[in-house]
Amino acid sequence: MLQDLTDRLLSAARDEGADEAEAIAVSATATGIEVRGGRLEHAERAEGVEIGLRVLIGGRQAIVSGADHSAETIATMARRAVAMARAAPVDDSLGLADPDRLAVQRDAAGLELFDPSPEPDPATLEALAMQAEAAALAIAGVRTVEAASASHMRRDSWIAASNGFQGGHLRSQHGLSCTAISGEGLGMERDHAGEGRIWASDMPSAEEIGQLAGERAAARAGARKPPTGAFPILYDERIASGLIGHLLAAVNGTAIVRGASWLRDAMGMQILPDGITLQENPHLPRMSASRLFDAEGLPTQPRDIVRDGVLQGWTLDLGCARKLGLESTASAVRGIGGPPSPGITNVAMTEGSASRDALIREMGRGLVVTSLLGASINPTTGDYSRGAAGFWVEGGQISHPVNECTIAGNLREMLMRLTPANDARAWRNIRVPSLLVEGMTVAGA
Structure with missing residues (x-):
């Protein structure tokens, strides 16, 4: 899907008269859960596909972007980008890479940038945040937990250019954080702990993160x-x-x-x-x-x-x-x-x-x-x-x-x-x- 979108953007830019063009398409999903006081405080999920187009004409450039992928929108984006580029100032440093300098190796599987395990559902993320909060509250001197949160993100990107380049990276990210508070009144102090990893198996436990946040906050008292x-x-x-x-x-x-x-x-x-x-x-x-x-x-x-x-x-x-x-x-x-x-x-x-x-x-x-x-x-x-x-x-x-x-x-x-x-x-x-x-x-x- 992403490669098809970038191909359509490049084709539209050529039809409008661009000398060179570069297209990017990104598909992303993100889920975040925040808890406080043993209860769900906030939950959000975002997903969508965005596209962007950069055109170059005689040392001038313009960039447009959008979230609508219809043929009409892509044609309009290309037309507006070319018109904007023609009105832009000249910059002789602008231009795509020479084709013979482009990366040959484009398969990033060896970098292990994506965790193929099932995406954690909101209930799983909530349970992790709850565990972190409980671990922080168990530390002597911790008065309360400002927030504990867990998240997951998946992002797939693809770039294509008129010099022949095509390539992309698929990434995932797991995150967990906790902010604890010690002391009373004007003497309150806060501290936090948080970690993020591509692979869930590389993450420290929720208890470790919550405990560290609690210990850091308690040490700040006074x-x-x-x-x-x-x-x-x-x-x-x-x-x-x-x-x-x-x-x-x-x-x-x-x-x-x-x-x-x-x-x-x-x-x-x-x-x-x-x-x-x-x-x-x-x-x-x-x-x-x-x-x-x-x-x-x-x-x-x-x-x-x-x-x-x-x-x-x-x-x-x-x-x-x-x-x-x-x-x-x-x-x-x-x-x-x-x-x-x-x-x-x-x-x-x-x-x-x-x-x-x-x-x-x-x-x-x-x-x-x-x-x-x-x-x-x-x-x-x-x-x-x-x-x-x-x-x-x-x-x-x-x-x-x-x-x-x-x-x-x-x-x-x-x-x-x-x-x-x-x-x-x-x-x-x-x-x-x-x-x-x-x-x-x-x-x-």
Whole structure:
């Protein structure tokens, strides 16, 4: 069905006079269940098929999308897209991939991106959410559970282009999360736990997730502001990927083309400590971001973004690569209603030799951050400021929970002063361990 829709879109675009065209069709179903207080709080299900068309005429492009698949609608979409493209500004970097560069391997079965087991029904999802909630409530100190939810998603996508490319990926996703609350009145604190996997058999149990949410919330009881000053900060593993995410955003081709990146002049320079590598591997099985080809039909492959601390290259789609006089890194991603843009798949950071607890002992006095909120980050200078909560460390041991503080620094300096722990988890698309960063500013009491 999806291939037929994309073929019809391409045919309509050709009939209207498009030089090049690219069509995408996506079929998706999603079910979500949320419980609270031992009762069903919310249930939703969404399903449908959406289509999108990108046309290119003489260096101009336009994109249209819709959810109606009738012949009349497809003809109208093509006509409007061509008319819009003819009125758009010229961009010489636009264009499809050369046919001889397209991915040859397009069967993604080896990546195991789809769980063929029966889709869980709403009653099964509700039972899982109930189990998570009950496990959280069983933890001493937990006052209530804000929500526990379970979900399932199936998504089938197909891309076709006038350069001869045809290919798609079928994916599934199981999800489970729980948010627990401890304390009373103005002293209430919340924390959560959640996991998502392609295969149900890879998911942790609902009891494990609920128990972890409860333990995290109970540990936050009695939080207070930390002192103000310059201290070492340990980013807990569950939020450390966000720090590396700022680096990944800064080497994205879109930011580089615009000159709006604090790493715009750092190609070939050291941006992480010696011995640390950031590798992207799009071919890891059972990972939700894995893919054999990108949204422009180019074959993906593993690459080092940073090797031994030195920046190796930008993350590029065809358009950004052409603007910079470089080759695409086969990193294009796109949705139904937007053009291709650079994006990442699975990124892993070199782990250290020390455990999280060993790094806490090494800190002496400082802050362990377990949650972040808000952000003030200057994309051109890397100046960094975020609200934070976590635990205060005295004498190399966790002393008490803290909240309502701000941490600040400069990303380029912070990344050069980090020490990774050895606790990265395998199921993260950005696989980063806990990170100790020296000399940051904490603003608290």
